Amino acid sequence: MSRRVVLLLIALLSPLSSVATEVANLYTARVDASLKLETGLSQGFDQVLVRVSGQRNALSNALVIGQKSSVRQYLVQYGYIDEGGKRWLEVTFNQEAVDRLLRQANLPIWGSLRPMTIVWLATEQNFERELVSEQSPLLAEANLADVLRQRGVPMMLPLLDLDDIMLVDAADVWGNFPVPAIQASARYSADQMVMAKLYQLSGEQYQLQWSVYQLADMQPNAIAKAWHQSQLQGELNTLLPEWLEQMADVFGQQYATQAGLSATDSVQVKIHNLTDLSRVLRAEQSLSSMAMVSQVDLQDFSANYAIFRVNLLGAAQDFYRALALDKQLQAMETFETPMVGADGNVVEENTAVDQQAPETKPAMPSYMWQM
Structure with a gap:
């Protein structure tokens, strides 16, 4: 060879x-420090948009193109660093503003x-x-x-x-x-x-x-x-x-998840092994940090578990797919991406969704918190 x-x-x-x-620093980019500052900021913005959307073709979106002249409104900070024998311009952009732009452009968001x-x-x-x-x-x-x-x-x-x-x-x-x-x-x-x-x-x-x-x-x-x-x-x-x-x-x-500007779905998640309030807060923070989550509310807390209501900026199926990647949460039983009814609850397999039928309370997806 x-x-x-x-x-x-x-x-x-x-x-x-x-x-x-x-993956850390999703909203921070490095570009060649020899570039003119405005060119470097523009290239760093492109890098962040592609990384967060997960798609190179995000840069061809008409709304994204229209924002290229306003890069500084997304800017948090920039500076110069030396690494690997080379000088870099390091640029950090505002996560909330970048995510909002991607949602407005109907582009997906790929979380950390x-x-x-x-x-x-x-x-x-x-x-x-x-x-x-x-x-x-x-x-x-x-x-x-x-x-x-x-x-x-x-x-x-x-x-x-x-x-x-x-x-x-x-x-x-x-x-x-x-x-x-x-x-x-x-x-x-x-x-x-x-x-x-x-x-x-x-x-x-x-x-x-x-x-x-x-x-x-x-x-x-x-x-x-x-x-x-x-x-x-x-x-x-x-x-x-x-x-x-x-x-x-x-x-x-x-x-990556296709996320809208307003909550489009809501689900309940039960997490076990939350034996004290500090673990509950950490679990809530973990859920809140997901790109497609707009709000997390604690609904119940017992001696060993907590139930959260999670408002989503996208489809529940995308949420469960992303949740499966969280190493701190282990599904307590193997299940495919759950079917979700209009009320946000999981529909059991082989159960028809009939608005005329009596309401039932299906099994809630349960996870074990891994320390």
Whole structure:
């Protein structure tokens, strides 16, 4: 395998010692300090809008374009920092104002809780296939780490130590046989898994094929099906950054929530293991911090649990999908995205929603607070 290929790929990702799905500083951007200030502020604003919406095409929205001349009204602060041998302009924008703009533009909002993705990547050179590991040296000039930072997408590579090698072979990834990699990924506590293969077509042209599999709440012996598959080709120096950009767009489409300007839904959530008021307040704060939540009210508090009424700026199904990514909340029983009736309560499976039928009180989604 070409050393240049290995260098580029390992610059893409590095394994993390723990899962980090809470993405910080979503509303802070870094741009080249050599730019004129107004240009730098504009580029930083673009970076934040794409990161928070989860979509590059947010910048082509007519309302967003119209606000480009008013960037300073969204500005909180800016300053210059030196890092990695380079000087940066660091810009922070007002979260409430940015979110309001995205809602007015009918664009989604992707909150700070984002799925950790583990990437199993196989390459081929001279008919030899191998998996990319963290043992390969970093490529200094590659800007792939910048793409991940700019998009706010947490990813990791497997360690490929003895435990991994005993389960996964390059042929498994190359043939897109997910079961071995799913088993090996369990130790990393990732939310989803990407399997990809990269090979040379001719000259400087490469092709990359990739698939995404859900890992969270996967049941034993369940048939693994990719929820997204795609491919792209080009030269390595542009192919790999574009791959990351496409992955970020796909994940944003899956996990970002379409939020309106006013509350559109309301649900109840029961959280156990809240044994004192401080835990109740922390749980309430965790719910309130979600991008699509407009208000959280404590409705009941007993010796071990609390019930919250949550007003949403979007659909309940999107709320439950986002809630599944919160590592502090563990669903007490496996359930699919609940069906929600007009009253905001969860409708039990196989129960018809009939406005003429007597009202019933269906089971409330319950979670265990993890300390």
